[in-house]
Amino acid sequence: MIIAIDGPAGAGKSTVARALAKQLGYTYLDSGAMYRSVALVALRAGREPVQVAPQLTIDLGDRILVDGDDVTDEIRSPEVSEAASQAAADKDVRAAMVAEQRRLLSSGNWVAEGRDIGTVVAPDAELKIFLTADPRERARRRARDLGADAGTVLAEQTLRDERDRGREHSPLKPARGAVVVDTTSMSLEDVVRAVSDLL
Ligand code: C5P
Numbered sequence: 001m002i003i004a005i006d007g008p009a010g011a012g013k014s015t016v017a018r019a020l021a022k023q024l025g026y027t028y029l030d031s032g033a034m035y036r037s038v039a040l041v042a043l044r045a046g047r048e049p050v051q052v053a054p055q056l057t058i059d060l061g062d063r064i065l066v067d068g069d070d071v072t073d074e075i076r077s078p079e080v081s082e083a084a085s086q087a088a089a090d091k092d093v094r095a096a097m098v099a100e101q102r103r104l105l106s107s108g109n110w111v112a113e114g115r116d117i118g119t120v121v122a123p124d125a126e127l128k129i130f131l132t133a134d135p136r137e138r139a140r141r142r143a144r145d146l147g148a149d150a151g152t153v154l155a156e157q158t159l160r161d162e163r164d165r166g167r168e169h170s171p172l173k174p175a176r177g178a179v180v181v182d183t184t185s186m187s188l189e190d191v192v193r194a195v196s197d198l199l
Contacts, residue, residue, distance in 0.1 A: 001026070001109045002124075003199065004117035007131035008161050008172060009081075010138030010153075012183045012191060013113040016131065019192045021111040024199075029104060031114030031121070032084070034058050034097050036075035037066045039083035049087035053096040076146070078156055085160045088115070091169040115164055118175025127199050130174035131191070133184040135161070 003026070005017050014030060021028035037058050042049040059065035063072045074080065087093050094116075101121045105112060112121070118128035133141075139154035146153065164172040174180055179198055183191050 001126050002105055002122045003111045003195070004122050004125040004128045004175065004178075005111065005113040005131055005195075006115055006118050006129070006172070006175065006178070008135075008138065008164065009157050010142040011131040011133045012141070012188065013131050015188055016183075016191050016195065017111045017113040019188065020195055023192065023196070024109070024111070026109040026111050029101065029110055029112035029114075029117075030060060030064075031097065031101055031112060031117060033060055033064050033075060034100070035088045035093070036080050036084040037064060037071060038093060038097070039087045040071055040075050040080050041066060042087065043080070043083055049083075050090050050092045053087075053093045058100070078146075078148070081160065082156065085163050089163060089167040089169065094169055115172040116170040118178050119173065120170045123175060127195075128175045128178035129195055129198070130178040130180045132180060132182055137184045 003020065005013050007013050018028050038049050038053045038056060041052045041056060045052060057067050063070050064075060065071070098121050101112070105122055114121070118125055118130070135157065136154065139157050140150050142157065143150040143153040181191065181194055186194070
């Protein structure tokens with residue numbers, strides 16, 4: 001069983017996917033953490049993401065390990081968010097990540113979240129959700145989580161949203177058959193209940 005949850009930054013994908021996976025006893029797949037890991041390693045090494053992507057071993061447990069190195073906190077920085085969105089526009093980087101995601105999803109029960117899970121990685125997922133929310137509300141949530149200024153987060157988020165939606169390869173959009181859930185005025189509990197009901 002695969003539940004695919006896609007949507008823009010700050011819509012609540014990670015929180016909802018994590019909570020749902022816990023409730024159902026499924027495994028959570030944070031595909032964004034993979035793009036972030038590639039971007040971080042490329043930044044550190046001064047290399048192109050496409051050069052490092054195929055060689056990395058990314059371990060997506062409670063902590064994110066890249067070739068054994070714990071990068072859990074570092075991959076959440078604004079600099080890595082921006083670099084991840086740039087790296088994710090490269091079709092060869094995507095091919096490497098999608099192959100690994102499909103390998104993981106080939107057995108077991110999963111709640112997988114990202115931008116292209118329902119459209120590309122697992123179009124046959126039993127349930128596809130497109131989570132969205134008003135951009136200001138999304139920025140407010142992310143600013144609260146990061147302890148950052150909401151205006152700055154909104155500006156960065158707008159850039160990243162535009163790049164993710166406008167890119168040539170696997171642009172962010174609701175998958176065929178996806179249920180669109182607008183979380184602007186919903187609590188986490190409301191959203192988890194809504195998705196459980198759909199399931
Ligand atoms: O979800 P998160 O904000 O961690 O993702 C970071 C970036 O990785 C996104 O802005 C997007 O460009 C990219 N991404 C993607 N496809 C996914 C997951 C993330 O392109 N499935």
